[in-house]
Amino acid sequence: MTFPARSIVIDDTTLRDGEQSAGVVFSLDEKLNIAKQLAELGVPELEIGIPAMGEQEREEIKAIGALGLSSHLLVWSRMRQEDLQHCLGLGVDTVDLSISASDQHIQHKLKQSRAWVLATIDRCVKAALDAGMRVCVGAEDASRADSDFLARMAEAAQAAGACRIRFADTVGVMEPFGVHDAIRKLRAVTDMDIEMHAHDDLGLATANTLAAALAGATHVNTTVNGLGERAGNAALEEVVVGLKQLYGIESGVDLRNFPALSHRVATASGDTIGSRKSLIGRDVFSHEAGIHVDGLLKDPANYQGVDPALVGRSHQLVLGKHSGSQGVVHAYRQLGIQINRWQAGRLLPMIRQFVSVNKRAPQSADLNLFLHSL
Numbered sequence: 575m576t577f578p579a580r581s582i583v584i585d586d587t588t589l590r591d592g593e594q595s596a597g598v599v600f601s602l603d604e605k606l607n608i609a610k611q612l613a614e615l616g617v618p619e620l621e622i623g624i625p626a627m628g629e630q631e632r633e634e635i636k637a638i639g640a641l642g643l644s645s646h647l648l649v650w651s652r653m654r655q656e657d658l659q660h661c662l663g664l665g666v667d668t669v670d671l672s673i674s675a676s677d678q679h680i681q682h683k684l685k686q687s688r689a690w691v692l693a694t695i696d697r698c699v700k701a702a703l704d705a706g707m708r709v710c711v712g713a714e715d716a717s718r719a720d721s722d723f724l725a726r727m728a729e730a731a732q733a734a735g736a737c738r739i740r741f742a743d744t745v746g747v748m749e750p751f752g753v754h755d756a757i758r759k760l761r762a763v764t765d766m767d768i769e770m771h772a773h774d775d776l777g778l779a780t781a782n783t784l785a786a787a788l789a790g791a792t793h794v795n796t797t798v799n800g801l802g803e804r805a806g807n808a809a810l811e812e813v814v815v816g817l818k819q820l821y822g823i824e825s826g827v828d829l830r831n832f833p834a835l836s837h838r839v840a841t842a843s844g845d846t847i848g849s850r851k852s853l854i855g856r857d858v859f860s861h862e863a864g865i866h867v868d869g870l871l872k873d874p875a876n877y878q879g880v881d882p883a884l885v886g887r888s889h890q891l892v893l894g895k896h897s898g899s900q901g902v903v904h905a906y907r908q909l910g911i912q913i914n915r916w917q918a919g920r921l922l923p924m925i926r927q928f929v930s931v932n933k934r935a936p937q938s939a940d941l942n943l944f945l946h947s948l
């Protein structure tokens with residue numbers, strides 16, 4: 575399958591939805607550094623906070639704005655006049671004005687009607703525009719909304735002057751085919767930009783985000799390391815690499831310095847990154863199995879699905895229970911010691927015995943000992 579060359583805008587919400595993860599708080603210093611690093615990677619848009627939360631949040635939003643970053647900044651707000659007022663004068667010219675799209679939320683959270691939602695969109699979007707803001711209408715819980723009503727919301731938003739609608743899979747219950755259909759349907763009824771906001775409750779946030787991009791979304795929300803409410807959002811690193819590698823869609827984001835940002839966000843959020851977390855986990859570019867190591871040494875393409883250099887990393891070859899003789903020869907060569915395959919074959923049982931007992935790879939001192947005992 576071939577895909578037309580195109581680009582997409584990443585709107586990273588590490589500093590908004592990322593910080594909404596239970597128990598996570600970023601200090602101002604952490605926010606400033608995360609924002610700077612995101613901008614340095616070339617992330618074009620950053621959603622940086624919720625002004626209605628209070629004076630401190632607003633001061634921090636201002637401080638991020640004062641950095642003069644190359645990234646375009648947004649704030650998030652409930653679709654309420656009083657919340658909108660808090661978004662003004664912060665040095666940020668775009669607001670995601672959020673209102674629920676599903677009957678579940680409209681009736682049982684907002685305790686309102688669909689007609690009220692449409693009227694509120696009209697009133698609040700116009701008020702934001704009058705105040706000099708650009709508006710993205712956040713359709714919260716869009717994934718559980720009636721699709722015809724969502725279309726009416728999009729029409730109301732566009733008629734009022736919004737430039738974008740955000741399709742939020744708020745509770746993370748969608749799958750890629752459904753997302754593709756939903757975004758296609760939205761694309762057919764509006765000329766506004768469309769943004770996908772996915773949650774990872776079923777482990778599908780990235781897949782759903784890619785599906786939205788294929789269906790015509792112009793913007794996608796991400797967070798560093800997939801941080802975010804509950805199971806998190808679509809991970810910036812996965813979305814950027816997936817868009818480019820699978821579909822040739824450019825995001826303009828260069829992840830070669832991503833490990834430093836990933837580490838910063840993990841530390842600031844008190845999180846540990848799973849060792850097998852795609853692209854950033856400790857072990858995802860490590861190889862032990864003899865056949866794989868032999869193949870990689872002959873040509874990395876033999877066992878490389880993703881080039882680790884894309885995310886500033888490299889392959890690690892590890893000696894272990896499943897090593898073969900080529901891997902052993904290579905490990906000794908790294909120490910400046912030339913051995914032949916016959917010697918490697920005799921060293922293998924020692925290596926296996928060592929890792930079985932110690933549950934770790936042998937270090938250079940161990941390898942020297944093995945060699946001397948031959």
Ligand SMILES: CC(=O)SCCNC(=O)CCNC(=O)[C@H](O)C(C)(C)COP(=O)(O)OP(=O)(O)OC[C@H]1O[C@@H](n2cnc3c(N)ncnc32)[C@H](O)[C@@H]1OP(=O)(O)O
Binds near residue numbers: 626714
């Ligand atoms: C899916 C998402 O991620 S949405 C973003 C969620 N993020 C957050 O909630 C983090 C920041 N939140 C906060 O600091 C606070 O919740 C505030 C400042 C926004 C509001 O605080 P409070 O006024 O004390 O209200 P509280 O949080 O208890 O309840 C939410 C209220 O907002 C209403 N509300 C929820 N969403 C919306 C919306 N999109 N538009 C208008 N009103 C809304 C609820 O119905 C409820 O109103 P009620 O008190 O009249 O029943």
Ligand SMILES: O=C(O)CCC(=O)C(=O)O
Binds near residue numbers: 591
């Ligand atoms: O309405 C929005 O802007 C999306 C809010 C959000 O974070 C969500 O629905 O998960």
